[in-house]
Amino acid sequence: MIMTGAEIIVKLLEDEGIKTVTGIPGGANLPLYNALHKSKIIHILARHEQGAGFISQGMARSTGRPAVTLATSGPGATNLITAIADAYLDSVPLVAITGQVPLSLMGTDAFQEVDTHGLTLPVTKHNFLVRKISELPDIIPLALHIAAGGRPGPVVVDVPKDIQQEKMEIHSWIEPEKRKQDFRVDPGTILSVAKKINSARRPVLSVGGGVISSGASSFLRELSHKNSIPVSTTLMGLGSFPSDDPLNIGMLGMHGERFTNMLINDADLLLACGVRFGDRTTGKIEEFCSHGDVIHIDIDRSEIDKIKKANLSVVGDISSVLERLIPHVKENRRMKWLSHLAGLKQRYNHDNNMSQDIRHPKQIIKEINSLLDPGAIVTTDVGQHQMWVAQSYRFKNPRTFLTSGGLGTMGFGLPAAIGAAIANPEKQVVCFSGDGSILMNIQELATLADYELNVKIIIMNNNQLGLVRQQQEMFYEGNFIATSFKTNPDFAAIGREFGIRSHNLENVRDSWGVLSEALRDKGPVLINIPISNELNVTPIVPPGSANIHMIGGETNEQNGY
Amino acid sequence: MSKVTGLFSRRSFNLDGILCSQLENAAKSKIFLLVKNSECLDQVVRQLEKLYDIHEVSLHDDYALDIFNKLGCYCNGEGDNKK
Numbered sequence: 001m002i003m004t005g006a007e008i009i010v011k012l013l014e015d016e017g018i019k020t021v022t023g024i025p026g027g028a029n030l031p032l033y034n035a036l037h038k039s040k041i042i043h044i045l046a047r048h049e050q051g052a053g054f055i056s057q058g059m060a061r062s063t064g065r066p067a068v069t070l071a072t073s074g075p076g077a078t079n080l081i082t083a084i085a086d087a088y089l090d091s092v093p094l095v096a097i098t099g100q101v102p103l104s105l106m107g108t109d110a111f112q113e114v115d116t117h118g119l120t121l122p123v124t125k126h127n128f129l130v131r132k133i134s135e136l137p138d139i140i141p142l143a144l145h146i147a148a149g150g151r152p153g154p155v156v157v158d159v160p161k162d163i164q165q166e167k168m169e170i171h172s173w174i175e176p177e178k179r180k181q182d183f184r185v186d187p188g189t190i191l192s193v194a195k196k197i198n199s200a201r202r203p204v205l206s207v208g209g210g211v212i213s214s215g216a217s218s219f220l221r222e223l224s225h226k227n228s229i230p231v232s233t234t235l236m237g238l239g240s241f242p243s244d245d246p247l248n249i250g251m252l253g254m255h256g257e258r259f260t261n262m263l264i265n266d267a268d269l270l271l272a273c274g275v276r277f278g279d280r281t282t283g284k285i286e287e288f289c290s291h292g293d294v295i296h297i298d299i300d301r302s303e304i305d306k307i308k309k310a311n312l313s314v315v316g317d318i319s320s321v322l323e324r325l326i327p328h329v330k331e332n333r334r335m336k337w338l339s340h341l342a343g344l345k346q347r348y349n350h351d352n353n354m355s356q357d358i359r360h361p362k363q364i365i366k367e368i369n370s371l372l373d374p375g376a377i378v379t380t381d382v383g384q385h386q387m388w389v390a391q392s393y394r395f396k397n398p399r400t401f402l403t404s405g406g407l408g409t410m411g412f413g414l415p416a417a418i419g420a421a422i423a424n425p426e427k428q429v430v431c432f433s434g435d436g437s438i439l440m441n442i443q444e445l446a447t448l449a450d451y452e453l454n455v456k457i458i459i460m461n462n463n464q465l466g467l468v469r470q471q472q473e474m475f476y477e478g479n480f481i482a483t484s485f486k487t488n489p490d491f492a493a494i495g496r497e498f499g500i501r502s503h504n505l506e507n508v509r510d511s512w513g514v515l516s517e518a519l520r521d522k523g524p525v526l527i528n529i530p531i532s533n534e535l536n537v538t539p540i541v542p543p544g545s546a547n548i549h550m551i552g553g554e555t556n557e558q559n560g561y
Numbered sequence: 562m563s564k565v566t567g568l569f570s571r572r573s574f575n576l577d578g579i580l581c582s583q584l585e586n587a588a589k590s591k592i593f594l595l596v597k598n599s600e601c602l603d604q605v606v607r608q609l610e611k612l613y614d615i616h617e618v619s620l621h622d623d624y625a626l627d628i629f630n631k632l633g634c635y636c637n638g639e640g641d642n643k644k
Contacts, residue, residue, distance in 0.1 A: 118563065121563060121564060121567050122567055122571045125613070126612075126613040126614075146613060179613075300611070301607050301610070301611075302604065302607035302608050302610075302611055304607075305603065305604070306604060
């Protein structure tokens with residue numbers, strides 16, 4: 001069979017089970033699009049390559065399966081880089097196939113030529129520059145395999161245009177040799193971990209995105225319940241452990257609850273699963289969990305001892321490690337430790353001390369939470385609204401909270417919600433955004449309108465870059481600069497012009513009524529909700545401080561936010 | 562090789578010397594990296610091992626420093642199997 005390089009790529013994507021790709025065509029990837037024309041694969045045309053990348057991320061993050069995005073050379077590839085870097089920091093299996101100028105023109109500063117391989121090198125798990133058509137049958141399956149295997153991450157495949165056009169005789173399809181990582185865990189290590197847990201008096205579990213990647217939620221629950229170990233999650237770990245579980249102590253770190261950080265400070269054993277001890281989580285690392293031992297379980301060996309020295313570590317898939325660990329962990333009710341937890345919780349319950357003002361964003365989020373299905377998928381952009389959602393939305397299931405944790409990319413929320421809706425047509429999808437973030441990928445409202453997806457966009461509008469303004473207020477002597485917008489568009493009008501039903505809750509008498517009706521509507525809806533421009537996210541650990549030195553969340557806080 | 566040197570620069574690891582040559586009909590290369598025996602050495606090795614193109618990493622402290630110091634003399638070939 002004689003096939004072009006482009007046809008080989010498309011055929012292999014089909015074989016790998018790829019049903020939907022995102023992207024934008026251009027000169028250097030037109031042969032690929034020509035091959036896609038004859039394929040069953042559905043193509044989602046975004047309006048910006050970054051949007052396309054985040055739509056694919058929304059698909060990948062909500063399903064755990066690798067998702068593919070296509071871009072042309074030059075600006076197509078550079079526009080995509082933010083979405084790739086974002087996938088790298090949050091370990092998302094994104095595969096980007098980029099067009100490149102023909103081999104003969106590479107290195108000549110040809111039209112729309114950039115060194116995509118070089119540019120994406122530091123932000124990918126691996127990247128390929130295809131130099132011969134005969135490499136394609138290996139590279140495409142490998143790219144998907146690498147993206148999804150072990151600790152997931154983005155992979156870029158840069159394909160020069162002439163290789164897409166070149167023809168090759170194919171006699172048979174041979175599966176490429178896929179390197180399997182060996183995660184056999186020494187039974188002795190498992191026993192040592194169990195022994196440490198059994199002899200600990202004040203253990204805490206700290207779980208991150210790795211638990212979600214590994215699909216280890218049910219084992220986590222079993223372990224936590226059997227030995228009565230309180231569970232704190234990182235931002236990326238939200239959803240891995242039900243928020244209504246009595247042993248859930250919420251998010252730790254910079255914007256975590258005070259009692260959560262205090263409890264971890266009191267722990268004599270921190271059992272860290274699928275976390276990388278990011279600076280927003282640990283605060284000043286020397287004082288993080290300084291009184292306790294650390295056991296670190298992660299699939300990525302290089303995370304062990306990278307930031308926090310572990311007393312004991314297990315390199316492996318968290319599901320299989322926990323599954324083998326649980327039988328050796330003794331049942332324990334830990335009355336004393338849990339009553340200490342209850343005491344801290346009561347003393348520092350930030351939410352109880354918080355004003356019950358129904359216009360406060362946290363109350364708005366809770367209200368929306370109560371109106372949505374339990375399985376609804378929530379995406380956020382980046383800023384105050386993101387932290388308020390992380391603090392007050394009650395996540396119950398893994399892969400229902402999609403947020404840009406590591407890179408912190410404003411503009412993530414809308415396209416990620418589109419991707420989640422494409423991959424989960426039966427689910428409600430809500431994107432919480434801010435007036436700063438939404439404008440960073442507002443063009444994707446057009447993509448949303450194209451497919452009439454069931455996405456609800458909530459814009460919490462304080463007319464400023466709120467989280468930056470907050471930092472200026474707290475740490476830069478209130479010298480406000482470049483954080484307040486001189487003008488802001490009418491977002492509801494913008495939404496309507498894109499063909500999306502839109503509401504502005506400013507000066508609306510029955511705003512809850514409008515909100516609940518809008519959330520019940522099928523199809524895309526945009527809702528602009530004005531909020532106060534003087535609110536701060538609390539509690540907050542000042543950058544560089546220890547987690548126990550938080551601002552806000554004290555016992556008798558008087559609306560101190 | 563760019564994957565290896567890129568790793569060193571972006572992770573702020575020091576790299577004091579580098580030698581690279583192709584092996585077996587150019588399908589594989591061998592790279593000699595001169596690094597200090599500091600506390601981040603473990604991390605350097607683990608990050609290197611994570612690179613898909615890396616087949617094996619091994620540590621040697623019995624190398625001849627000459628190979629890096631007198632690179633000029635080696636212009637006519639002759640490597641040494643040290644790291």
